[in-house]
Amino acid sequence: xxxxxxNSGPLSVPEGAIASLNCTYSDRGSQSFxxxxxxxxxxxxxxxxxxxxxxxxxxxxxxxxxxxxxxxSLLIRDSQPSDSATYLCAVNMGGTYKYIFGxxxxxxxLA
Amino acid sequence: ETGVTQTPRHLVMGMTNKKSLKCEQHLGHNAMYWxxxxxxxxxxxxxxYSLEERVENNSVPSRFSPECPNSSxxxxxxxxxxxxxxxxxxxxxxxxxxxxxxxxxxxxxxxVL
Numbered sequence: 001x002x003x004x005x006x007n008s009g010p011l012s013v014p015e016g017a018i019a020s021l022n023c024t025y026s027d028r029g030s031q032s033f034x035x036x037x038x039x040x041x042x043x044x045x046x047x048x049x050x051x052x053x054x055x056x057x058x059x060x061x062x063x064x065x066x067x068x069x070x071x072x073s074l075l076i077r078d079s080q081p082s083d084s085a086t087y088l089c090a091v092n093m094g095g096t097y098k099y100i101f102g103x104x105x106x107x108x109x110l111a
Numbered sequence: 112e113t114g115v116t117q118t119p120r121h122l123v124m125g126m127t128n129k130k131s132l133k134c135e136q137h138l139g140h141n142a143m144y145w146x147x148x149x150x151x152x153x154x155x156x157x158x159x160y161s162l163e164e165r166v167e168n169n170s171v172p173s174r175f176s177p178e179c180p181n182s183s184x185x186x187x188x189x190x191x192x193x194x195x196x197x198x199x200x201x202x203x204x205x206x207x208x209x210x211x212x213x214x215x216x217x218x219x220x221x222x223v224l
Contacts, residue, residue, distance in 0.1 A: 004153070032211075034212060034213075036215075042217070042218075043199075043201055043215040043216060043217050044154075044201070044215050045215070046212050046213070046214060046215075049212050088153075090154075092209075094209075096208075096209065097142065097144075097161070097167060097208035098156065099144075099156065099213060100153075101153040101154040103151070103152065104153075
């Protein structure tokens with residue numbers, strides 16, 4: 001059973017702090033990794049994609065990938081109350097259409 | 112219209128009704144997907160189409176019937192649903208079926224009475 005695991009949270013951080021969200025996956029053949037943000041009652045919105053080991057930065061967001069340890073993380077710097085949402089990790093096994101989603105981590109940024 | 116659109120946004124139906132969900136993507140993508148999202152559960156992939164050809168039917172009950180008349184449109188036909196089918200149904204598209212980022216529509220909130 002190929003799985004993607006996330007801590008459901010809620011993860012509470014004060015405004016201005018760094019929020020760290022983690023995701024582990026079971027399939028070593030996974031090649032593509034994605035982070036989505038989902039506000040309550042809304043659909044998932046793509047934030048970051050990462051395909052190779054290391055860090056990828058986009059504004060306040062940094063995705064980190066470690067294929068040897070099979071984890072991917074998302075760092076949100078200078079967290080804002082508007083970042084409060086559920087963050088979904090998604091993994092795609094290389095060369096296939098099978099995207100496996102985690103159950104998401106609920107983030108609460110306290111003003 | 113931009114991105115991925117879905118209609119209707121909300122749907123309430125009885126178990127004996129027949130209804131259809133519609134999805135349209137304006138991104139020039141070649142792949143389209145149907146997902147089901149239930150509370151406390153991860154997104155469940157239901158169907159995948161690549162260039163109008165179905166490439167995945169993920170053990171979905173036959174009361175759900177997809178249709179992809181062209182690469183921009185995707186339908187999900189519903190009949191004799193059960194209350195446990197109540198969920199958020201999401202359509203997504205991507206450039207191709209492999210590797211690529213998926214972009215989601217706003218979803219249809221379905222309630223089966």
